[in-house]
Amino acid sequence: MKKKVLAVVLGSMMAMSLAACGSSGDAAATSAGASTAETAEATSTPADANVASVAEAISDAEAGPINKGDTITIGFSQVGHESDWRTASTNSVKAAFSKENGFDLQFVDCDNDSEKQLESVRNFIQQQVDYIIIDPIVSTGWDTVLTEAQDAEIPVIVIDRTIDDSDKYVAWIGTETKNEGLAAGAWLKEYAKAKGIDELNILVISGTTGSSAQIGRTTGFDQYVESEKWNKLDEQTGDFTQDGGQKVMESYCKSYEGQFNVVVCQNDNEAFGAIDAMKAAGVSYGVDGDVIVISFDACKAGQQMVMDGDINADFQCNPLQGPDCAKIVADLAAGKDVQKQTFMAEPWYAHDDTVKQVSYKNAAGKDVTEDMIVVTQDIVDAGY
Ligand code: GZL
Numbered sequence: 001m002k003k004k005v006l007a008v009v010l011g012s013m014m015a016m017s018l019a020a021c022g023s024s025g026d027a028a029a030t031s032a033g034a035s036t037a038e039t040a041e042a043t044s045t046p047a048d049a050n051v052a053s054v055a056e057a058i059s060d061a062e063a064g065p066i067n068k069g070d071t072i073t074i075g076f077s078q079v080g081h082e083s084d085w086r087t088a089s090t091n092s093v094k095a096a097f098s099k100e101n102g103f104d105l106q107f108v109d110c111d112n113d114s115e116k117q118l119e120s121v122r123n124f125i126q127q128q129v130d131y132i133i134i135d136p137i138v139s140t141g142w143d144t145v146l147t148e149a150q151d152a153e154i155p156v157i158v159i160d161r162t163i164d165d166s167d168k169y170v171a172w173i174g175t176e177t178k179n180e181g182l183a184a185g186a187w188l189k190e191y192a193k194a195k196g197i198d199e200l201n202i203l204v205i206s207g208t209t210g211s212s213a214q215i216g217r218t219t220g221f222d223q224y225v226e227s228e229k230w231n232k233l234d235e236q237t238g239d240f241t242q243d244g245g246q247k248v249m250e251s252y253c254k255s256y257e258g259q260f261n262v263v264v265c266q267n268d269n270e271a272f273g274a275i276d277a278m279k280a281a282g283v284s285y286g287v288d289g290d291v292i293v294i295s296f297d298a299c300k301a302g303q304q305m306v307m308d309g310d311i312n313a314d315f316q317c318n319p320l321q322g323p324d325c326a327k328i329v330a331d332l333a334a335g336k337d338v339q340k341q342t343f344m345a346e347p348w349y350a351h352d353d354t355v356k357q358v359s360y361k362n363a364a365g366k367d368v369t370e371d372m373i374v375v376t377q378d379i380v381d382a383g384y
Contacts, residue, residue, distance in 0.1 A: 073104045075124030076133045080112040083269040084299040088384040089319035096322030138210040139164040159321040162212040173342040178363040180315040181220020186358040204235035207266040238270040245273030253281035262292045268302030271295040286310040300383030307375040318344035
């Protein structure tokens with residue numbers, strides 16, 4: 001029930017979310033699982049920082065401090081359960097908003113269904129929860145229901161993907177997916193040059209159409225398709241699922257047999273499916289194959305495939321927004337102002353050091369140079 005609530009003490013989460021570490025960028029970067037309160041764009045971080053803080057983020061959130069006041073009721077409307085990334089995201093929020101930490105979390109898995117997601121938010125409003133957290137399946141169609149939440153005086157926090165047709169929420173924490181697409185394009189340009197590959201014929205398996213993750217990665221990567229005059233043969237959605245990636249790749253192997261030498265999968269689960277399809281079709285892939293494989297998310301299983309050479313490069317997107325989100329709720333409950341935008345920094349990974357760094361103009365219009373991190377067993381072990 002909606003109650004005036006006391007502040008929740010989140011000492012370990014506050015310490016973690018402001019943790020900073022060395023970076024190759026000029027901004028004080030943070031490692032996966034932590035965030036920087038500036039609106040600075042995400043920058044890469046050294047592997048060891050990433051290794052340490054991903055594990056730390058999960059453990060800190062699970063062992064969070066005890067609430068000193070009444071229970072805070074949270075309504076969390078989650079995209080679905082389509083990927084390893086999504087599982088890590090859900091676990092991060094559930095761990096941070098645990099009963100032990102003083103929360104009553106009402107969780108709805110919207111199964112990638114936008115209508116269901118809008119309905120879940122309306123139900124939270126009806127239940128008069130204290131706060132609503134949304135990871136929006138798609139980035140439009142939100143202003144009406146956010147107006148209803150505002151009228152009911154229920155603060156809304158958006159995590160991960162963005163809402164682009166309304167600003168009626170108090171805070172957003174996530175990643176700049178356009179930078180992920182730009183970094184992937186910058187890496188492919190240098191990798192092809194180093195390998196003496198003159199012609200790039202690219203197939204793309206995109207994420208859920210209309211999600212900010214799909215829009216950002218496509219927009220960023222397409223800047224290189226245009227500027228380098230690459231040949232993008234096709235782009236079809238795999239909906240961020242393994243099954244979707246496999247089905248699209250099976251069709252590509254028939255329609256574009258022998259015509260392609262790059263496949264870009266907009267998340268690891270699509271890459272797993274695409275690799276199964278290429279294997280079945282007798283198409284060689286990865287560092288020793290005919291087809292370069294690029295992926296996004298860099299979850300544990302994805303990093304393993306990078307280390308094994310099945311995926312050439314994997315551009316991480318950080319799913320561990322739980323602790324930072326809980327800190328925002330704590331600050332709001334204590335009557336403090338909160339940062340409207342918080343970017344999670346994240347590293348870029350590769351099988352080898354053919355391309356040591358990537359340089360590009362990022363989404364904020366800033367020229368950046370960021371490390372490509374060669375995946376080691378330690379990185380895989382500490383992955384999410
Ligand atoms: C990224 C996130 C995407 C991941 C997918 O911001 O929303 O959704 O890349 C997930 O794995 O399904």
